[in-house]
Amino acid sequence: MPPTRRLRPVWAGETVAPGAVAVQPSLDDVGTPLSDVTFVVVDLETTGGSAVDSSITEIGAVKVRGGEVLGEFQTLVDPGGPVPAYIQVLTGITTSMLVGAPPIEEVLPSFLEFAHGSVLVAHNAPFDVGFLKAAAARTDHAWPGFRVVDTVRLARRVVTRDEAPxxxxxxxxALFHAQVTPNHRALSDARATVDVLHALLGxxxxxxxxxxxxxxxxxxxVPSDVRRKRTLADHLPDAPGVYLFRGPHDEVLYVGTSTTSLRKRVRSYFTSAEKRGRMVEMVRIAERVDPVVCATPLEARVRELRLIAEHSPRYNRRSRFPERMPWVRLTVEPYPRLSVVRDVRDEEGAAYLGPFTSAGSAQLAVDALHEAYAIRQCARRLPLVPARGASACVLAGLGRCGAPCTGGQTPDDYAQIVELVRSGMLRDPARVVGVHAERIEMLAAQQRYEEAASVRDRLGAFLRGSARAQRLDPIARCAELGAALRLPDGGWELLLVRHGRLAATARVDRLTDPRPVLTTLQATAEHVAPPVAPAPAAHPEETDLVLAWLEQPGVRLVTIDGTWAAPTHSAQATTDPGSAIAAHLERVAGTEAPVADAPGPVGEDAPEAPRRTAMPRTA
Structure with a gap:
């Protein structure tokens, strides 16, 4: 027989197209009809407006289901003190009326029993529920965790200012012609709220x-057309993974991720929790949501990055083009120089910083190196033997260049400077940091704070690029790395990385030996060709995510084919908040020390990655 088409529910006021096949959805699909819900509409009178220093004087409640009143609850409550005069005038409840009334310790258990298993409703619910919760805490009663409906918020959704001021x-x-007029007595106000609730639900x-x-x-x-599309999330699993919003002609509009529940995350797009205008526009044209369930949260974040790069969704604003991330290169030529490039080449003798988020930040890093070292700044390629009639630039006269273009500097002398630049880029940035720290201190002493901030930004760009290259280079050269993280439930999260790319991941429970699973991952994982280091074999943001996972406390290295280490005096160590240089820069002119690049949140629910943690220990 032909497959049955699955249709969304038909709401009141809608028409069904001729020939459409109606399908009865399950309770899991549509939830609990409002006609089957038991509501307890409650109202309180109190001695003041704050539960901290005021008490309940009266509780009134009405239990209803399907428009029928099932019962009522009303009692005065002894507040343990006099009722303020203005409260007596407002409610008509006097201190003498409360003499002999039961205290809240006796009343609250009866009310909780009356409301058991129901949904609490109140007009301005935070006030009434706040007093009830405070009373439960004072009397050592556990609060049952009722679902709460606030008729004020519902009214703001459907009652306009033209109808009511x-x-x-x-x-x-008065607007809904309630049968009871509220008069600041608990039961009367609760009865009036029942009529208001039914009118609002209508x-x-x-x-x-x-x-x-x-x-x-x-x-x-939320616009009604957006809200009605919440059924797009009904079929999604309650598991971590990636979701793809698809529009007409199967176009991928947006790729997102959830590290906990795909269903809950996608449902949030149809509520006021989603504030982004472009997302509302995207939801309006979306026709379905495709899930990709992942074994671990890390896999979900990595898959999101890869799918964004593959589909280039128009509503994603994340970096989709790794080839556009610039690097700073120390060139390979008779007289090397610094340049900003778009890729890492396999050249013996070249050195790289980065990748940077923009060409502007890459150029700031170049400027920082030029400030610390007298390496030539001209862009043309110089011959080993100077051309006849060549003239030096103004930097030579300022002592900022040895003028190899005119023979003012021998190849050996220039090579010594190049080695200093290479060392500052790849190993120890102390000279670059020292020159800039001294400059910042001098400018700060002269109260030239804007110039000091510019120097700080230049140094920060260099340190971020250097630290990132030093983090990526070891993992890019590492042919394979297997690691495990003990989970709170006693299980293990396993990771297999090849040249900085996530090759496989799995999760096992506490009763399963993780070592055979890791062996299986090694045999079945993706083959990854060696890249040209320091560029990894993946998008740099993917490798940042992998490194953040590996640097978590408690991660154990199980197997490694290669070396994973960092220079002792690396740029990242320099930018650690606890380092002496970082502390010095923070003291100078009130500036903050630049920190190394850390991967930003990937996906909507991703936690912030640590900037710097200790290397995990080997199992």
Missing amino acids: NHRLGTLA RLAPLGVTHLEDLATASDP
Whole structure:
């Protein structure tokens, strides 16, 4: 028989196209109908406006289901002190009326039993529920964790200013012709709130709010056409992974990730939690959401990066083009120089910093090296033997260049400077840091703070590029690295990295030996060709994610084919908050020490990666 087409529910006021096949959705798909929900509408009278220094004087509640009143609850409560005069005038509850009334210690258990298993409703719910929670805490009663509906928030969603000047209970009761007029007594106000609740639910039904689960977001200021698309998330699993919003002609509009639950994350796009205008536009044209379930949160983040690079979705604003990330290169020629390039080449003698997020930051790093070393700054290629009639630039006269273009500097003398530059780039940045720190201190002493900030930014760009290259280079050269992280539940998260690229990952429970699983990963993982270091065999952001995972406390190295280490006096060590140089830069002119690049959050739910952690120990 032909497959049955799955249709979304038909809301009130909609028509069904001729020939459409109606499908009865399951309870898991649509949730609990509002007609089957038991509501307890509650109202309190108190001695003041704060639960910290005020007490409850009266509780009134009405239990309803499907429009039928099932029961009522009303009692005065002894607040343990006099009722303020203005409260007596407002509510009519006097101190003498409360003499002999039961204290909250006796009343609260009865109310909790009356409301058991129901959804609490109140007008301005934070006030009433706040007092009830405070009373439960004072009397050592566990708060049951009721679902709460606030009729004020619902009214703001469907009652306009043209209909009512405000959303007070008395105003809404008059608008909806409630059978009871609120008079600041708990039971009367609760009865009026029942009528207001039913009227509001009647207005929300045409907007698709027909089930209990819909009420959680019914008060969100979300357009109705966006809200109705929340059914796109119904089939998604409650697991980590990647989701792809697809539009007409199967176009990938947006790629996102969730490290906990795909269903919950995608549902948030149809609520007021989503503030981005472009996302609302994207949801309007989306036709379906495709999930990609992942074994681990790290795999989800990595897959997101790869899918963004593969599809270039128009609503993603993350970096999609790794080839556009610039590097700083020390060239290979008779008289090497510094240049900004787009790729890393296999050249013996070349040195690289980066990658940088922009050409501007790469140029700042070049300027920092020029400030510390008298390496030539001209862009043309110089011959080993100077051309006849060649003239030196102004930098030679300033002592900032040895003028190899005119023979003012021998190849051997220039090679010594090049080696100093190479060392500063790849191993020890102390000279670059020292020159700039001295310059910052001098400018700060002269109160030239804007110039000092420019020097700081130049140094920061250099240190970030140098630190990133020093982090990427060892992992890019490492043919294979296997690691394991003990999870809180006793299981293990396993990782296999080849040349900085995530080749395989898995998760095992506490009853499973992780070593055979890691062996299987080694046999079945993706083959990764060696890259030209320091560029890894993956998008640099992917390698940053892998490194952040490996640098977590508790990670154990299980197997390694290669060397994973960092220079003792590396740029990253220099920028550590605890280093002497970082502390010195922070003291100077009130500037903050530049820090090494850390991977930013990837996906919507990704946690912030640590800037610097200790190397994991070997298992």
